[in-house]
Amino acid sequence: MNVQIIDHPLVQHKLSLMRDRHTSVRDFRNLTHEITSLMAYDAMRDLPLEDATVETPVAEANVQRLAGKKLAIVAILRAGLGMVDGILDLVPSARVGHVGLYRDPDSLEPVEYYAKLPGDIDERDVFLLDPMLATGGSAVAALTQLKQAGATRIRLLCILAAPEGVARIQQDHPDVEIVLAALDERLNDHGYIVPGLGDAGDRIYGTR
Ligand code: PRP
Numbered sequence: 001m002n003v004q005i006i007d008h009p010l011v012q013h014k015l016s017l018m019r020d021r022h023t024s025v026r027d028f029r030n031l032t033h034e035i036t037s038l039m040a041y042d043a044m045r046d047l048p049l050e051d052a053t054v055e056t057p058v059a060e061a062n063v064q065r066l067a068g069k070k071l072a073i074v075a076i077l078r079a080g081l082g083m084v085d086g087i088l089d090l091v092p093s094a095r096v097g098h099v100g101l102y103r104d105p106d107s108l109e110p111v112e113y114y115a116k117l118p119g120d121i122d123e124r125d126v127f128l129l130d131p132m133l134a135t136g137g138s139a140v141a142a143l144t145q146l147k148q149a150g151a152t153r154i155r156l157l158c159i160l161a162a163p164e165g166v167a168r169i170q171q172d173h174p175d176v177e178i179v180l181a182a183l184d185e186r187l188n189d190h191g192y193i194v195p196g197l198g199d200a201g202d203r204i205y206g207t208r
């Protein structure tokens with residue numbers, strides 16, 4: 001299947017802290033940043049390298065450098081914004097796009113309100129960021145926007161997912177690889193992931 005679960009102990013430890021309802025807003029925001037870096041580090045182990053040479057102070061060295069396409073990261077507003085710097089720490093030259101979506105609390109359907117993507121997104125490998133994949137409606141809408149803009153190789157990086165959201169991506173965007181810290185049990189009647197971690201945007205920004 002196209003789902004990769006990052007089971008590294010540091011990722012799982014940070015996730016345990018994020019799930020805890022007693023974790024403060026400041027700590028939750030920092031943990032979102034840190035877990036994104038760790039997940040991206042693992043998820044990027046397949047990036048292609050190319051051979052090169054550099055002059056060290058002593059001699060010429062054969063080295064390997066990142067090759068291939070350039071990277072774009074796209075945050076689904078608002079909670080995905082909390083993940084952006086975690087990847088920019090690793091790949092500072094990545095371009096950053098934003099897709100504004102919120103989930104209508106009654107219908108659970110995504111409502112689009114903003115989009116600004118790198119002009120050359122068709123030439124870039126894309127990481128789409130959102131901490132939560134619940135019904136999958138928001139991610140499906142964002143993926144459709146990215147493909148309409150020309151993106152072809154997209155990975156969806158989420159911290160938590162429900163099986164319903166994964167199934168929705170596999171049905172509507174089967175070419176997209178999903179990277180997760182954990183796959184939870186189910187959605188509740190309000191579309192929240194169980195056991196989940198609550199409302200990610202509210203916990204990152206201290207709103208309710
Ligand atoms: C949350 C979350 C996802 C979406 C997931 O955003 O960050 O974008 O819900 O739900 P879905 O898979 O059922 O679409 P929310 O709508 O709460 O907006 P916010 O980030 O602005 O708080």
Ligand code: URA
Pocket residue numbers: 132134191192193194196197198199200201
């Ligand atoms: N959005 C969230 O922030 N949390 C959930 O559990 C579901 C959707």
